[in-house]
Amino acid sequence: MYAVIFRAKLAQSDDAYFQTAKGLRELALGKYGCLEFVSMMEGDEEIAVSYWENETQIMNWKKDPEHIKAQEKGRNQWYESYRIDVCKVERAYKSETQKKQT
């Protein structure tokens, strides 16, 4: 499995940004085989982690026409800076704990 870590510092965010982000997330999951997509914002910082079965899916996703348009807009308008790490998941630990309700 692969994980793509996207981190950005936003220069500007508007409704179009959040709409685009939502649309792209649905596209990744629905069309490109993305297994899971989680994102979080704190102030002007964003982290999004997506999980994929293989690198081909990630490359196809990168080349999606809507995604390319968004990447350009991101570079030119929305992001002050960003960083993307494409990672191979070597091992994973997971809790199965469910806290009792008290």
Added chain:
Amino acid sequence: MYAVIFRAKLAQSDDAYFQTAKGLRELALGKYGCLEFVSMMEGDEEIAVSYWENETQIMNWKKDPEHIKAQEKGRNQWYESYRIDVCKVERAYKSETQKKQT
């Protein structure tokens, strides 16, 4: 380079939780060679990503006595569930763009 993605759903967070998290982050960076440590919370969900030069550092960090105590408290008290992905960074893209101030 390696990235460790930690994701958790909190059952309960208190001052001790945030103090512990802060202390552990400083320990990782100061003593175990962690290169960068970013974390974010939204509601009861947390994502923390840490970057490391090699796996030995990650294993040493995992076995740190203060970290082990915190892991136990996390499992028993703070977290409803968590997941850790240890990843090898295969490639990285980075913007150098700085938006003009208008």
